[in-house]
Amino acid sequence: MNDLTAVKAEARKAAFARRKAAHEAAPPGEAGHLAEVLAGYRGVPLSAYMAIRTEIDPLPVMAEAAAHGPVGVPVIQRKGLPLKFSRWEPGCALREGPFGAMIPETDDFFEPEILIVPLVAFDRQGGRLGYGGGFYDRTLELLRSKRATLAIGFAYAAQEVEELPLEPTDQPLDMVVTEREVISL
Ligand SMILES: Nc1nc2c(c(=O)[nH]1)N(C=O)[C@@H](CNc1ccc(C(=O)N[C@@H](CCC(=O)O)C(=O)O)cc1)CN2
Numbered sequence: 001m002n003d004l005t006a007v008k009a010e011a012r013k014a015a016f017a018r019r020k021a022a023h024e025a026a027p028p029g030e031a032g033h034l035a036e037v038l039a040g041y042r043g044v045p046l047s048a049y050m051a052i053r054t055e056i057d058p059l060p061v062m063a064e065a066a067a068h069g070p071v072g073v074p075v076i077q078r079k080g081l082p083l084k085f086s087r088w089e090p091g092c093a094l095r096e097g098p099f100g101a102m103i104p105e106t107d108d109f110f111e112p113e114i115l116i117v118p119l120v121a122f123d124r125q126g127g128r129l130g131y132g133g134g135f136y137d138r139t140l141e142l143l144r145s146k147r148a149t150l151a152i153g154f155a156y157a158a159q160e161v162e163e164l165p166l167e168p169t170d171q172p173l174d175m176v177v178t179e180r181e182v183i184s185l
């Protein structure tokens with residue numbers, strides 16, 4: 001394990017603990033600011049995620065957006081490959097994907113232009129720490145090579161850190177939305 005990997009692992013561990021505390025204390029309706037931001041992008045192909053563990057839940061916002069345009073959730077193809085996004089609708093049939101995240105029963109892939117990105121920790125420089133699979137970095141690299149793509153981190157305010165270690169392959173967030181505020185980067 002190199003130094004950076006160790007630093008990231010340490011930051012991940014600390015942020016997990018703060019995310020858990022925030023999740024357990026959170027009242028419902030913490031997606032209000034995300035709804036406000038997305039109201040400005042009606043009909044634009046969007047992806048979010050089916051929350052796992054103690055992630056902040058974007059489901060109410062996904063349901064609202066699905067009334068206006070395509071909404072997808074990430075589907076892992078395999079380790080080391082970008083994610084694909086399969087069309088989701090409120091109440092659609094789901095099955096369990098890798099790592100316990102639910103995915104649509106039927107694959108219907110499309111390319112989102114706005115990605116609501118789950119994360120473990122973020123900073124105010126656009127840095128993001130995930131579970132360590134590098135999935136969103138590879139995915140954003142691919143999508144941004146084709147067209148303008150907006151990456152919006154969605155997290156509890158308690159997941160903020162001063163500065164995350166940065167790797168050359170890390171893809172920056174354009175915005176972070178928490179239960180408290182919208183942070184434009
Ligand atoms: N809700 C949700 N769905 C998602 C993601 C996500 O972050 N959140 N993903 C975003 O990519 C993908 C799943 N990626 C994941 C990658 C690794 C682990 C994981 O549990 N890893 C191990 C080892 C991590 C390590 O190297 O230390 C672990 O945490 O025990 C979980 C999810 C696709 N779907």
Ligand SMILES: Nc1ncnc2c1ncn2[C@@H]1O[C@H](COP(=O)(O)OP(=O)(O)OP(=O)(O)O)[C@@H](O)[C@H]1O
Nearest residue numbers: 128129130131132133134135136137138141167169
């Ligand atoms: N575009 C890429 N090409 C090759 N390797 C990559 C790419 N993006 C990330 N990686 C590698 O993947 C590994 C994990 O990356 P990182 O720790 O940034 O994941 P993460 O952002 O925490 O996870 P995730 O995006 O899955 O939530 C790192 O070793 C990184 O170098």
